[in-house]
Amino acid sequence: MLLRARVTALSAAAAGLLAATSPTAVAAPPAKAVAPVGEVRIGLIAESTARCLGMPDKAPLKGIPGLTTFTINDLTRMRAPGHDKCVKQIIETPANPVNELIKKLLASKTSAPAPGGQTPRSAGTERAPEIGPQLGLLQETLNKACVGLPEKVNVQNIVALVNVGVQDINVLSNPQHQQCIEKQTQNGEDPMAHILDEIPILVGNPSNGS
Numbered sequence: 001m002l003l004r005a006r007v008t009a010l011s012a013a014a015a016g017l018l019a020a021t022s023p024t025a026v027a028a029p030p031a032k033a034v035a036p037v038g039e040v041r042i043g044l045i046a047e048s049t050a051r052c053l054g055m056p057d058k059a060p061l062k063g064i065p066g067l068t069t070f071t072i073n074d075l076t077r078m079r080a081p082g083h084d085k086c087v088k089q090i091i092e093t094p095a096n097p098v099n100e101l102i103k104k105l106l107a108s109k110t111s112a113p114a115p116g117g118q119t120p121r122s123a124g125t126e127r128a129p130e131i132g133p134q135l136g137l138l139q140e141t142l143n144k145a146c147v148g149l150p151e152k153v154n155v156q157n158i159v160a161l162v163n164v165g166v167q168d169i170n171v172l173s174n175p176q177h178q179q180c181i182e183k184q185t186q187n188g189e190d191p192m193a194h195i196l197d198e199i200p201i202l203v204g205n206p207s208n209g210s
Contacts, residue, residue, distance in 0.1 A: 034188025045136035052086035063200025066097030078173035146180035
């Protein structure tokens with residue numbers, strides 16, 4: 001009986017030792033949330049234009065006032081009947097938020113410190129190019145892959161966006177271009193995420209970045 005008790009005790013001790021030395025299972029990292037293809041953000045547009053076109057409300061953008069994002073699904077609304085009144089609204093708005101952002105981005109390029117901390121001579125003296133009313137800004141890679149809008153004001157040299165003039169609304173919202181963008185964003189990743197982080201810093205609102 002005593003021998004049996006000792007054997008039982010040794011077995012229990014061995015089991016405890018094995019449990020203590022066995023590797024602990026590592027919890028898998030949580031799956032990265034991805035947006036459905038149609039809801040992937042692909043560009044920027046004025047909030048007033050988005051409301052006019054009937055786009056759903058989006059979360060406010062920190063450090064980028066007056067603007068919101070548009071998605072692949074929103075391209076359909078850009079070609080819906082009545083969109084011409086929204087284009088007219090853009091043309092008649094002197095302080096179009098898209099144009100204002102473009103001006104600030106271009107100004108950030110000319111005012112950026114030169115190597116050694118010196119301010120370039122052109123800072124504050126170079127006039128921004130005259131540009132017509134702009135509908136929005138489209139992520140540059142998607143433009144090159146699918147839409148092919150000309151890069152007119154060199155915003156893409158500062159941040160990965162291409163300006164979309166009001167005259168380009170039908171080109172941007174073309175169903176074939178929309179299908180192409182859907183294929184390019186099938187993985188659900190957000191091509192605008194890092195851009196929305198960069199813009200507040202470039203235009204002088206680093207504390208308000210998203």
